[in-house]
Amino acid sequence: MRVEFLGGVRTVTGSATLLEKSSLKWLVDCGMFQGGKELEERNRNVQHYYPEELSFILLTHAHIDHSGLIPKLIKEGFHGKVICTKATRELCEVMLQDSAHIQEMEAEWQNRKSRRAGGEEAGPLYTIKDAERSLQYFQTIGYDEVLQIKDGVKVRFQDAGHILGSAMIEIWVEEEGKEKKLVFSGDLGNSDQPIVRDPSLVKEGDVLWLESTYGNRLHKSREETIQELLGIIQKAIRHQAKVIIPAFAVERTQDIIYTIGQLIRKGFIPSVPVYIDSPLAISATEIFKRNSDCFDQETRALLLSGENPLNLPELIYTQTPEESKTINKDTRPGIIISASGMCDSGRIQHHLKHHLWRESSHIVIIGYQAEGTVGRRIVDGAKTIRFFGEEIAVKAHIHTLGGFSAHADQKGLLEWLSHFNNPRLEVFVNHGEEKTSMGLGELIRQQFHFRTAIPQWREKRFLFASEKEMMPEMVTPEKVVPEERVEEVLAHGGTWSALFRHLDRNYKKLRRKLKRERLKGKEFTDPRWLRQLEEINEKLEKLESEL
Ligand SMILES: [Zn+2]
Numbered sequence: 001m002r003v004e005f006l007g008g009v010r011t012v013t014g015s016a017t018l019l020e021k022s023s024l025k026w027l028v029d030c031g032m033f034q035g036g037k038e039l040e041e042r043n044r045n046v047q048h049y050y051p052e053e054l055s056f057i058l059l060t061h062a063h064i065d066h067s068g069l070i071p072k073l074i075k076e077g078f079h080g081k082v083i084c085t086k087a088t089r090e091l092c093e094v095m096l097q098d099s100a101h102i103q104e105m106e107a108e109w110q111n112r113k114s115r116r117a118g119g120e121e122a123g124p125l126y127t128i129k130d131a132e133r134s135l136q137y138f139q140t141i142g143y144d145e146v147l148q149i150k151d152g153v154k155v156r157f158q159d160a161g162h163i164l165g166s167a168m169i170e171i172w173v174e175e176e177g178k179e180k181k182l183v184f185s186g187d188l189g190n191s192d193q194p195i196v197r198d199p200s201l202v203k204e205g206d207v208l209w210l211e212s213t214y215g216n217r218l219h220k221s222r223e224e225t226i227q228e229l230l231g232i233i234q235k236a237i238r239h240q241a242k243v244i245i246p247a248f249a250v251e252r253t254q255d256i257i258y259t260i261g262q263l264i265r266k267g268f269i270p271s272v273p274v275y276i277d278s279p280l281a282i283s284a285t286e287i288f289k290r291n292s293d294c295f296d297q298e299t300r301a302l303l304l305s306g307e308n309p310l311n312l313p314e315l316i317y318t319q320t321p322e323e324s325k326t327i328n329k330d331t332r333p334g335i336i337i338s339a340s341g342m343c344d345s346g347r348i349q350h351h352l353k354h355h356l357w358r359e360s361s362h363i364v365i366i367g368y369q370a371e372g373t374v375g376r377r378i379v380d381g382a383k384t385i386r387f388f389g390e391e392i393a394v395k396a397h398i399h400t401l402g403g404f405s406a407h408a409d410q411k412g413l414l415e416w417l418s419h420f421n422n423p424r425l426e427v428f429v430n431h432g433e434e435k436t437s438m439g440l441g442e443l444i445r446q447q448f449h450f451r452t453a454i455p456q457w458r459e460k461r462f463l464f465a466s467e468k469e470m471m472p473e474m475v476t477p478e479k480v481v482p483e484e485r486v487e488e489v490l491a492h493g494g495t496w497s498a499l500f501r502h503l504d505r506n507y508k509k510l511r512r513k514l515k516r517e518r519l520k521g522k523e524f525t526d527p528r529w530l531r532q533l534e535e536i537n538e539k540l541e542k543l544e545s546e547l
């Protein structure tokens, strides 16, 4: 069978893997690229996802970097099923609409600019209507249930402990009478996380896709992190100041509500106003409350004792922009939680504009900040940040608290991997920045001796022995040059080695295609093909005799 890495490789966003077995094509995840113009340009053209030919999409969880291009694919002709857990479907309902809303607003803003410059207008990636319509394609599956799909393909979703409804996906395929198993870790949770359960363990597999967001880092313990947060809140209360927390609407926000609730319940801090300024976070919190069957034991015990783990004495939800504006008039010390988590869009930008320049304010970064985002620039120590055309000085206290992460750290990833019992396991390290994935890949090679690769964007490979002669050796990443990169090298003056690689690649591609066609029982009768091949051959011979 064939695989093509369409996203979430050497970057944390745009997760998507295309799998192809005979005439059956399907995707695991269909995420949006985020973090800069160049990367986001990839969201525009999805023809290489084969939207019309895809049979189904397996969705690990609701985060936009995994689900965000589903409405776009449906717009382009996908008409199969999106298979995911019930909580993922519910979260996607609000998250895809929120994403569509952002797309519409951005397109409008861009078009206004473009009109003024006399340029052309472009539509949004998809609209709120497209997002709504896409929900009818969703089909839910329970955790641990085995679903027989088509042509010998079976799947099972197990709890990944990352966000509500998140799953790792096991896929069984039949290859020449033998059963093979693919495993997608999805985003793997942090076993210290409250509310959701710990990640499930998998022992068997032939090929694994392993995320690596924090493959180069160790989180501080949850206990230490809570102590740090406590210190920050106490200081803000003493100075009548505000704590601003940019948070992903799903999971991080609920985690913070839960944690502040525990600090108040235990008497460590007095009750302070906590604003949840994100309509998406409000809807997500409601979905959490409806899906308490996904909670871990501790949270369920709290529920049973009559406490609502997602409630606080002074929890203030602000739905409308008008309500949101009143927050800045409140002079009491307090906490503002708002999205987006990477500070790239949404109401958090207004709060940052209002507080970044104040020396007494505290900005607490709790989630992953991808390269190219505003959040990353703040963490990296930018002196000023531009919001809505205005340069804002960064004077506030900036804190980064890794222990609230919804991702396993390096130790957690390796521990999870250690449960696999197949010494011939092949591992694709994905969902991480380039250096991080490479570093983790190296560690895995050293510790477990598994064959490991860090795929490139748009790289294609064959899996399993029957096609061994067609399968390039699992090589270290430096040796793999994707077509785009080859073209780039050629464009910049060109080198002999790049030319030969290009030639080799094209020849192999052609052979593979011809072989595949023959396997399908096709005879080659088109005389044009034959003539063209003869011509190429003649040219090569001529060139060779000239050299
Ligand atoms: Zn995620």
Ligand SMILES: [Zn+2]
Residues within 6 Å of the ligand: 012, 015, 063, 065, 066, 187, 431
């Ligand atoms: Zn992700």
